[in-house]
Amino acid sequence: MGEIVTQDAPLVVLTDPSIHATSVALLERQCRVRVLDAYCPEERFAAACTDASAILARLGTVTRGVIAAAPQLRIIARHGAGVDAVDLAAATARGVVVTTTGSLNATAVAEYTFALLLTLARKTVLADAGMRAGAWARTPLVGLELEGRTLGIIGLGAVGTRVARQALGFGMNVLASESLRPQPTVPGVARVPLPELLCHADILTLHLRLSAETAGLLDAGAIASLKPGALIINTARGELIDEHAMIQALATGHLGGAALDTFAAEPLAPDSPLRSMANVVLSPHVAGQTDAALRRVGMEAARALLDALAGRLPAHVYNPEAYDVRRQLGRLSEPLLSASASAADREIPI
Numbered sequence: 001m002g003e004i005v006t007q008d009a010p011l012v013v014l015t016d017p018s019i020h021a022t023s024v025a026l027l028e029r030q031c032r033v034r035v036l037d038a039y040c041p042e043e044r045f046a047a048a049c050t051d052a053s054a055i056l057a058r059l060g061t062v063t064r065g066v067i068a069a070a071p072q073l074r075i076i077a078r079h080g081a082g083v084d085a086v087d088l089a090a091a092t093a094r095g096v097v098v099t100t101t102g103s104l105n106a107t108a109v110a111e112y113t114f115a116l117l118l119t120l121a122r123k124t125v126l127a128d129a130g131m132r133a134g135a136w137a138r139t140p141l142v143g144l145e146l147e148g149r150t151l152g153i154i155g156l157g158a159v160g161t162r163v164a165r166q167a168l169g170f171g172m173n174v175l176a177s178e179s180l181r182p183q184p185t186v187p188g189v190a191r192v193p194l195p196e197l198l199c200h201a202d203i204l205t206l207h208l209r210l211s212a213e214t215a216g217l218l219d220a221g222a223i224a225s226l227k228p229g230a231l232i233i234n235t236a237r238g239e240l241i242d243e244h245a246m247i248q249a250l251a252t253g254h255l256g257g258a259a260l261d262t263f264a265a266e267p268l269a270p271d272s273p274l275r276s277m278a279n280v281v282l283s284p285h286v287a288g289q290t291d292a293a294l295r296r297v298g299m300e301a302a303r304a305l306l307d308a309l310a311g312r313l314p315a316h317v318y319n320p321e322a323y324d325v326r327r328q329l330g331r332l333s334e335p336l337l338s339a340s341a342s343a344a345d346r347e348i349p350i
Contacts, residue, residue, distance in 0.1 A: 007032070010053035010309050010336040015040065015060045019079065020291075023298030027056075030306065030337050039267065042066060049073065053336055054305045057085060064090035074336075075099065075308035077301040080288065081106075081158075083318050084210040084237065092319045095326030097308055100316045101300040103158035105288035110162030112287035113205055113235045116259035120231055120281050121146060121203075144202075144231075144256075147171035152201030154194070154217070155236065156183045160207035164189045175200060198222055203231045210237040220245035229256035235287040238263035247273050250280060261287045311335035 012031045014024070016038035027033050036048055038059045045062075046069035049055060053072050055062060058079035064087045067073060075097045076086055083098055091098050119125055122143035130137050151167045153160045156176040164186045167174050176183070177194045198204070204226065208214045218232075218241040226232075232255060234241060243264045249255040257279040263272075266285060274280050288297070304314035311334075 011051050012054045012056060012305055013049050013052045015045070015055065015057045015062075018294075019056060019058060019301075020294045020298035022295055023056075023302040026299065026302045027305065031309070036060075046070075053309060056301050056305060060085065062086045062091075067091055067094055067096060075305055075314065077101075077304040077308075077314070078318075079297055079301045082209050082237065084239075088319060092322045092325060095322050095329050095331045097314065097320075097322045098318045099301070099304040099308075099314045100318055101297045101304075102316050104296040104300055105293040106158035106162060108290040108293035109159045109235050109287040110166065111290075112261065113159070113163050113207075113233055114166050116235065116261065116281060116283070116287075117146075117203060117205070117231075117233050120233070120257050120259040125281055126278065146203075149173070149202040150175060150200050152197040152204045153177070153189075153207060154197070154204070155179075155207035155209075156186065156189070156191075157207060159235070160205075161186055163205060163207065194222075195225065198225045199227070201230060202227060203233065205233040206236045206240050208236055208240055210239050215239050216242055218242065218246070220248075223249050223255065226255065228254055231256050232258040232260075234258070235261045238266070247277075250277055255279075257281070259283075261285055306337060309335065310337040 009030065009032050012027050012033050014033060014035045017035050018038065024033060034048055036045060040060055042063055042065055045060065046066045049066055049070040051072060052070050053074050055073065055076045056079060057076055062076055062085065067087060067090045073094070073096050076091055077099045078086060079101065081100050081103060083100060086098050088098060123141045127141050147170060150173040153164055153174065153176045156164065156179070160176065161184050164174050164176065168188050174189045175197045176189050176191050177197050178191050206218070208217070216239070220242055223242070223245050232246065246255065246258060250258060259281040260274065261283045262285050268274065268282070274282060304316065307314040
């Protein structure tokens with residue numbers, strides 16, 4: 001994956017090499033593409049973006065320093081549904097549009113959530129490890145049946161809705177926390193206040209976006225209010241949970257276990273206590289990783305970049321006010337790419 005078009009073509013910086021090859025190929029037809037290492041240090045990231053017109057951001061964080069180092073930057077396209085890995089205020093202040101890919105990976109994340117739930121409830125990781133070590137120990141592997149148990153869902157959006165339907169198929173009772181945001185109606189799912197959900201849930205699963213309001217939502221008090229032996233599943237964002245309080249509750253046995261795909265700091269530190277806890281299942285933020293989901297999400301992010309560079313309005317713009325700032329700064333410049341005959345007819349608002 002190198003720079004294979006003319007040197008005057010706009011430069012797109014990819015934050016890591018895991019973007020689907022079809023997406024990269026689409027970009028390389030019209031743009032120069034620069035691919036960084038995953039979780040690139042800020043200084044190296046900023047240096048790579050000094051002449052960038054666009055960033056396709058999957059892993060790592062697009063900081064204020066990175067944005068300031070890129071005077072030609074027009075768009076940051078997130079490879080995913082959240083924008084917490086972008087300094088949104090800094091981007092908006094510079095007139096840089098930030099986009100997401102909506103709920104295109106919701107099916108993959110929901111299926112992985114249930115895979116983690118079953119893995120934790122039925123201790124399949126411990127069973128596999130014991131067998132590989134030569135054991136035939138059945139007594140430690142007594143698991144938890146899901147039928148009749150109560151699943152508490154915090155965040156009944158695209159992912160949470162799918163998880164709810166899967167849980168109902170297993171014969172579970174499903175509660176969802178009440179929200180000020182509009183939520184879909186799912187037959188068989190009762191909406192209750194969060195405190196009520198916490199005290200009734202046998203298993204708790206998180207499907208919220210990270211924001212100032214949701215950070216640390218599952219704090220020490222919330223964890224203490226869960227049933228003794230309750231399980232936690234998190235495929236959303238690690239910062240939603242007070243990680244120290246969760247570790248303490250896992251160590252004392254108040255929590256029966258946790259299955260975690262996301263963490264407060266990523267990659268997870270080698271010396272994290274979570275790595276040595278037998279009642280914890282860990283995975284490296286891969287819930288959305290199926291080939292089909294990566295292809296869909298990557299192509300959506302690539303199309304957003306090409307739309308922005310061609311003067312069209314991308315889908316899923318998170319900060320439309322950036323266009324107003326851009327006008328105020330006199331930065332509504334000419335398109336960098338010619339409009340394609342097959343492109344969507346989406347014009348930037350004047």
